[in-house]
Amino acid sequence: MLQALTLILLCQLVGETVVLLTGLPVPGPVLGMLLLLGWLFLRGGISDEVGHTADALLAHFSLLFVPAGVGVMLHWERIQGQWPAIAAALLLGTLLTLTVTALTMAGAQRLLATLHRRRRGAAGD
């Protein structure tokens, strides 16, 4: 647990440091995730300890968003003044994004499958 947590924090620390040093437009934790992923590939597997620790952190992922959510208290006035715009962006924008993303991926998969079949068909001729 302690070793795994240290590994995870170390990846984040290296990620944050690299972002600060290079001005990369990506956030430190995301770079840290890629570093950890690279380390897992190098090592060729996940130790039980790292697996359990990550699963524990991710099991209550939504809890971690609660403090930021309570921050809505700070913005009542702005939200009250502009609520139709904010509500529309949140509801319609979010549902539109979900739909476009799902249909694009499903469409791209179907397109690739068709191309594969054609290529195989052409090779068979």
Added chain:
Amino acid sequence: MPPVTDTPFTEIWVYLSASPLLWLTATLICYLAADRLYRLGRCSPLLNPVAVAVTLLIGILTLTGTPYAIYFDGAQFVHFLLGPATVSLAIPLYRQRERLGALALPIGAALLAGVLTASVSAIGLAAWLGADIATQISLAPKSVTAPVAMGISEKLGGIPSLTAVLVVSTGIVGAVFGTGVLRALRIRDDAVKGVAMGVTSHGIGTARAFQVSPTMGAFSGLAMALSAFLTAALLPSVLDWLGLVGG
């Protein structure tokens, strides 16, 4: 309102409210209560635990007259874990490594389409309905996980703490309606469902996705991580293109 008379209760209250322990514990209790309610309601997405916990806490803070800054002194320990949890997403990703290679192209296309739709639709709808520039920019990265979105918002002239709230709300909207919308679209592949959820609703969507299946959760986590990258890289140009001041 805080109690004003000088009773033993006041003394205890003054002591406790000055330490992070009280609000840290309150955050965990409210979340556990919300989670219990969610399970009692057979995991109905309408009883989203984040939404319920936030509502409970705001009620308590309002009743006790506690400002957000005091609350956050305690809650920051939970907030901090967002970073390590984001790093931990490497583990479910690694477990899906075999499917990832095969799906690289469709995932790439979906990410690009999703990231552009998320930011352009948010800015467009908000501008059309009269939101000011600061609100529009704060809305733009709302589909990206909180620590990342706050950083983007700050860099581009938005209000980071407002962005955090909008990010959480977007996550809740996706988690509440996402599975229903995907069913209506007749999407059955857990990889596609996961990617759509992760691009749209980041960590809160991912938490919901893990409840549907580990595969959907892993792909949601992957999409959330990659869309954080892509949004950070693309949003300055998108704002520039839409004529909003960036940089």
